[in-house]
Amino acid sequence: MKLYLDPGHGGSDPGAGGNGLKEKDITLDIALRIRSILTNDYENAVVRLSRTTDVYKSLSQRTNDANSWGADYFLSIHCNAFNGSARGYEDYIYSGLSGSSTTAKYQKIIHAEVIKVNxxxxxxxxxxxxxxxxxxxxxxxxxENGFIDHGHDGSLMKSSSWRQKVAQGHVNGLAKAFSLKRKQGDSGTIYKIIAGSFKSKENADERATFLHSKGIESFVYAATISGERWYRVQAGAFANRDNAEQRLAKVKQAGIKDAFITVEGEP
Incomplete structure (x- = not known):
């Protein structure tokens, strides 16, 4: 399955804003996570993004690129805004299609999976x-993944774990819609690449932003280590050790020399 993944807005077009957030940043973060989960966990999933950094792309550039590439599905990630008074999730297909179309069928499946977790x-x-x-x-x-100018929705968007859940919900829907098969792991073992541990969340966020600028998707999560709260930057999780080693090498080539692999779920 060839997925064309479109993080809305970018560059000089920030999209909606609110609660100290910009739509272009949230959409890119979620899209990179979707790509990471799909390519790491599923067979025969090829993902192309309209943008992988904070750059401007016109709407025509996005659809022309997807059409010429021959994508099987076009998924555009956005956030909403409405004077701070509206909240919630919704999604859209083209208004010229019937409710019995294949596009509508895919919408129903993906919508149900995203709503389960967001x-x-x-x-x-x-x-x-x-x-x-x-x-x-x-x-x-x-x-449309929440209203960025609403207190409840905006506070969720600030959480990297929430953005990861939203990405996972989209992937769950795509996997059901296109009957994707999960890759065979090694007895449930997961190899995670840790690209930094910080006492300051701001420092962790800076590291994640730097990695994104190098084309390496990552996210920040809180962890308790030896009784103290730390913010870790995770730059990938793999069921295959070789794939994890390749990602670790890429992170180190980007300048993060102290990056390392943690192993979870070893038998």
Whole structure:
């Protein structure tokens, strides 16, 4: 399955804003996590992103790229805003399609999986005449992952663990819609690449931002180590040790010489 993944906005177009957040940053973070989960955990999943950094891409550039690549599915990631008074999750397919279309069937499956995990009010499955939905030649979905200017939704968006859950929800839906098979792991063992541990969350966020600038997806999570709270930067998790070693080498080449691998679930 060839997935064209489109983090909304970027560069000079920040998208919606609120609670100290910019839509372009949230959408890119979620999209990179979706790519990481899909390519690490599933067979025959190829992912292409409209952008992997904070750059501007026109709507036509996005759909033209997806169409020429021959994607099987177009997934656009967004956040909403409405004067701080609205909240919740909704998604859209092209308004020119019927409710019995393949695109609508995929929407129903993915919507159900995202709602299971995102802790947001369900605003329903909708349709619209958005460019990326209309001009893409493959089935397409645009997801609005909460209202960035609402207190509840915005506070969730600030959490890296929440963004990871949202990414996982999208992947769960894609896996069901396209009957993707999980890769065979090694007895449940997971190899995680740790690209830094910090007492300061700001320092951890800076490290994650640096890695993103190098094209390496990562996220920050809180961990209790020897009774103290630390913020760790994780730059990948793999069921295969060789794949983990390759990612570790890439992280070290980017300048993070003290990165290392942790092993969880060893028999």
């Amino acid at each position: 802790q947001l009010i369900d605003r329903g499955r909708k349709s619209a005449n958005f460019h990326v939905l209309r001009e893409s030649t493959m089935p397409a979905l645009l997801t």
